[in-house]
Amino acid sequence: MTGRLILAGTPIGDVEDASPRLRRLLVEADVVAAEDTRRLHALAGRLELKMTGKVLSYHEHNESARADELLDVVESGGTVLIVTDAGMPSVSDPGYRVVTRAIERGLPVTSAPGPSAVLTALAVSGLPTDRFCFEGFPPRKPGERARTFELLADERRTMVFFESPHRVDQTLAAMAQAFGADRPAAVCRELTKTYEEVLRGGLGELAETAAQEQLRGEISIVVSGAPQRETATTAELVAEVLSRVAGGERLKEAVAGVADAAGVHKRELYAAALAAK
Numbered sequence: 001m002t003g004r005l006i007l008a009g010t011p012i013g014d015v016e017d018a019s020p021r022l023r024r025l026l027v028e029a030d031v032v033a034a035e036d037t038r039r040l041h042a043l044a045g046r047l048e049l050k051m052t053g054k055v056l057s058y059h060e061h062n063e064s065a066r067a068d069e070l071l072d073v074v075e076s077g078g079t080v081l082i083v084t085d086a087g088m089p090s091v092s093d094p095g096y097r098v099v100t101r102a103i104e105r106g107l108p109v110t111s112a113p114g115p116s117a118v119l120t121a122l123a124v125s126g127l128p129t130d131r132f133c134f135e136g137f138p139p140r141k142p143g144e145r146a147r148t149f150e151l152l153a154d155e156r157r158t159m160v161f162f163e164s165p166h167r168v169d170q171t172l173a174a175m176a177q178a179f180g181a182d183r184p185a186a187v188c189r190e191l192t193k194t195y196e197e198v199l200r201g202g203l204g205e206l207a208e209t210a211a212q213e214q215l216r217g218e219i220s221i222v223v224s225g226a227p228q229r230e231t232a233t234t235a236e237l238v239a240e241v242l243s244r245v246a247g248g249e250r251l252k253e254a255v256a257g258v259a260d261a262a263g264v265h266k267r268e269l270y271a272a273a274l275a276a277k
Contacts, residue, residue, distance in 0.1 A: 003030070003078040005071065005102050007095055009114020012086040012218070013192035015046045021112045026051055030078035033058035033070055035085050035094055058082065063094045067101040074107050086218070087117050092136050092162055117191055118160050121220035124198050125158075125186035128224065132158040138171055145171065149178035156225040165189075165216050172207035175223060179203055184224040190217035232262055234272055241273040251277070 008025055011017040026032060026044060030053045034040035037057050044051055058066055070080045082089045082098065088111075089095030102109045118134050135152070138161060139145045152159065163171050168187070175185070181204025190196045195217070199206055203223070232240075237258055244254035255273055259266040 002108060003074040003076065003080070005074050005080050005082070005098065005107060005109045006112055007082045007089040007099070007109070008112040009088045009116065010043060010083050010086055011192070012115045012117050012120065013190065013196070015043070017115050017192060018043075018047055019112065019114055022114060023047055023049060025079075025081050025112055026083075028079065029053045029081035031056060031070060031073050031080045033066070033080060033082050033098075035059050035083070035089075039085050040083060053079075053081075058098075059094055063097045067098040070098060071102055071105055071107055074102070075105070081112075087115055088113075091116065091118060091134070115192070117162070117218065117220050120191050121186070121188040121222050122158065122160055124188060124191075125222035126200060127158050127184060127186060127222055129158065131156070131225070132160060134160045137162050137164075138174075140167065142170070142174070145174050146178065149174055153178050154226050156228070158225050159223045161221040161223070163219050163221055165214070165219055168215050168219050168221070169207065169210035171221070172203060172210050175221075176203035176207045179223065179226070181205075181207075183226075186222045187215065188220045188222065189215055191220065193217070234269070237262055237264065237269055238273050238276050241269065242277060245273075245277070 006025060006029070008022050010022065026047070026049050032040065032051060032053055033056045035058060037055055040055060056066070058070070073080050082095050084093035084095065087093065090099060099109050122129055122132055133155065139148055172187070182202045185201070185203050185206055187199040187206055187210070199209060241251070241254045241258050244257070245251050251273065252270070255266055255270045259269045
């Protein structure tokens with residue numbers, strides 16, 4: 001008889017967001033694997049629940065080594081509940097590795113859906129929600145962070161990031177540099193908690209605010225996707241090429257520069273410019 005591996009969402013702030021199903025699973029599960037067992041016991045205390053199963057630590061440093069131990073319980077018919085400090089397991093939190101191992105072993109995996117900082121921040125940001133992507137925590141090193149944002153500069157979907165309050169000012173400044181100071185964004189902190197705050201505006205403005213004020217708590221940053229570029233006609237591109245040639249630039253170099261900027265094929269633009277010349 002095979003049991004179940006269940007990933008459960010826990011409150012990201014307000015304890016009243018704990019679902020009835022989460023409450024029941026915390027009481028009934030044979031094993032509760034928690035990112036931080038102290039926080040789990042504190043949550044159970046606030047919910048006035050008494051967990052009857054075994055409580056184990058399951059965090060980024062032991063999740064690979066402990067996966068099979070947890071899945072052995074599932075294989076023998078037990079229920080294993082995976083919870084993190086806040087939100088959904090495996091979303092910038094432990095959980096992914098035990099899920100992939102369960103799939104390899106042919107064991108059932110399900111979820112008890114719950115709060116998510118990603119979706120909550122997206123919903124209250126006021127930015128487009130039809131298409132979005134989650135980019136997690138940006139790199140800590142300035143060089144790597146700048147390169148990451150440079151690669152995302154043309155991303156059309158709304159982007160959601162997590163960030164530490166100690167680096168949020170640097171991150172917003174780097175975003176303003178890569179995406180443009182006027183790119184709409186929202187800084188969401190302490191979501192669902194007493195001091196919840198959502199700051200909205202251009203990235204440059206938000207970077208200045210973060211540099212002046214010490215933003216505290218759990219922070220999510222939502223950034224609008226890149227605006228669609230206006231597509232220039234072939235005639236307009238050829239005119240720009242010929243203008244650069246008239247200024248002393250070689251035809252091949254002028255074509256390469258204009259083609260790269262416009263995102264068109266160099267060979268086709270070269271042929272059109274040569275014919276016009």
